[in-house]
Amino acid sequence: MAKLYFHYSTMNAGKSTLLLQASYNYRERGMRTLLLTAALDSRAGLGRIASRIGIGDDALTFDADTDMFALIRDRAGDCACIFVDEAQFLSPAQVWQLARVADDLHIPVMCYGLRVDFRGELFPGSAALLALADDMREVRTICHCGKKATMVIRRDEAGHAITEGAQVQVGGNETYVSLCRRHWREAVGN
DSSP: OOOEEEEEESTTSSHHHHHHHHHHHHHHTTOEEEEEEETTOOTTOTTEEEOTTSOEEEOEEEOTTOOHHHHHHHHOTTEEEEEESSGGGSOHHHHHHHHHIIIIIOOOEEEEEESBOTTSOBOHHHHHHHHHOSEEEEOOOBOTTSSBOOEEEEEOTTSOEEOSSOSOOOOOTTTEEEEOHHHHHHHHTO
8 A cells, every 4th residue: 555654854864865775775676756946955066966965966847836646647657656755835735735645556656854943833735644644754963052953044135034935935055944842932932
């Protein structure tokens, strides 16, 4: 039985590295995979999934208007597995479409993304994945104190935590820092 998986964490935990490694393992065994990533995150180039450690691969892109079920049905062919990076940017409807891929097309779907934003709130796509995924796996990373990081802050140019603003702002180490809940609370003044 194919399943819908959600691998979640904060920034800089290695989610994209794990996705690329898992896809490579399928391909090494002669199986085809389909990689998808959010069009709005083009830091590595449009339609490219890249890891901080230097590995990457090309991917199809999705945006808010993409019908994930139709895209995968039309492009997957004999795919052994579908991989979705930046899954927090999926809409709840798109998560349901990915569930249909697992249920109706019998293709496993592995989603990788952030659980919460810089305000400590769930992304809509992540909330839907937490509700619908057959299997969830936390990808762990650590805070500067050594405890497990579960939160992320967004920083301004001076390095101060920002507590308001749009939920989505693409950025990397220059913008975001992963922290344990205690240090996140201290950083945002909570």
